[in-house]
Amino acid sequence: MDKSEITLERMRSFVRVAERGNFSAVARELGIGQSSVTRHLSELEDALGVALLSRTTRRVSLTEEGSRYYANAVQILRLVELAGDEARQAHGDYAGTVRLSCTAALGIRHIARLLFAFQDRYPDIKVEFSLTDERIDLVREGVDIALRLGPLDDSSMKRRSLGVSRRILVASTDYLARYGRPKAPEDLARLEGIRMSNIAGSETLILEGPGGDRHAVPFGGHLLINHGLVAREAFAAGRGFGPAHVWLVDDLLAQGRLEAILPDYVPLPTPLNMLIVPERAGIARVRLLIEYLADGIARLPGIDARQA
Structure with missing residues (x-):
């Protein structure tokens, strides 16, 4: 095969296989058959005259030549996309x-509506919106932008701080009418807690008092959950009390279905960050969504621009 057969389509298939390590996953992502992905890779290797991938029954890995070619191919594909962007922007x-990942509760409660408005403004931009509370590998999953709550590990991703998400203690009005409103942190021990199982150390509430002093309060109950939207339903149903992001329950508070308890003693705020794949940050449609989300998120209930 002549070197002119090194097409962008084959190069793109190779890059995604190198990142995902799975032919069938790439086929689903690209909307083609797995046999087509396999053929693209075979034809590319034939054109180059070197093996790019080492294949076994269990895994796919890059050869030494494949690693070098991958680094260059990523840059080539990025330049091609940027060139197309510049041509379109002229008109x-x-x-x-654009592919966006977000923690599920925030995505459902608020980010979805921001995306609807974004697409109304830019109808030719397609957004692939995935919801997960897991810390996914953005490059491997083909995601451009991720919105993440909580501390971040060291990352090669471009990071943009969106501030912190304030939290408060809440319970339903009915629940507090039955069991009484606590007057001090130690009163919380007699109430039923709604605890998150996927948050380390959730068996203890760390509350910051009026003078900045911190109080550690044992926190337990008969309902252990792993999703913020279930916590929201549990609070509204009068199953107990617990910490909640303001944006998660702002409407229930406004309706009087929930109350903030011990407002002078608050759980520590949670960092909110945007992660961006560096190679995608310069693409116009990605930049547009980054700025649109940053502006919209800054206006959400309980989002404070200060750094955690």
Whole structure:
């Protein structure tokens, strides 16, 4: 095969297989058959005259030549995309796909509506929106932007701090009418807690008092959950009390279905960050969504621009 057969399509298939390590996953992502992905890789290797991938029954890995070619291919594909962006922008056009990942509760309660408005403004931009509370590998999963609550590990991703998400203690009005409103942190021990199982150390509430002093309060109950939206339902149903992000329960508070308890003693706020794949940060449609989300998130209930 002549070297002119090194097409962008084959290069793109190779890059995604190198990142995902799975032919069938890449086929699903690209909307083609697995046999087509396999053929793309075989034809690319034939054109180059070297093996790019080492294949076994269990895994796919890059050869030494494949690693070097991958680094260059990523840059080539990025330049091609940027060139197309510049051509379209000359006519004021924005098109293509942006892939966004977000923690589920925040995504459902608020980010979805921001995306609807974004697409109304830019109807030719396709958004692939995935909800997960797991810390996914953005490059491996083909995600451009991720919104994450909580501390971040060291990362090669570009990070943009969106501030912190304030939390408060809440319970339903009915629950407090039955069991009484606590007057001090130690009163919380007699109430039923709604605890998150996927948060380390959730068996203890760390509350910051009026003078900045911190109080450690044992926190337990008969309902252990792993999703913020279930906690929201449990609070509203009068199953107990617990910490909640303001954006998670702002409507229930406004309706009088929930109350903030011990407002002078608050759980520590949670960092909110945007992670961006560096190679994708310069693409126009990705930049548009980054700025649109940053502006919209700053206006959400309980989001404080100060650094954690």
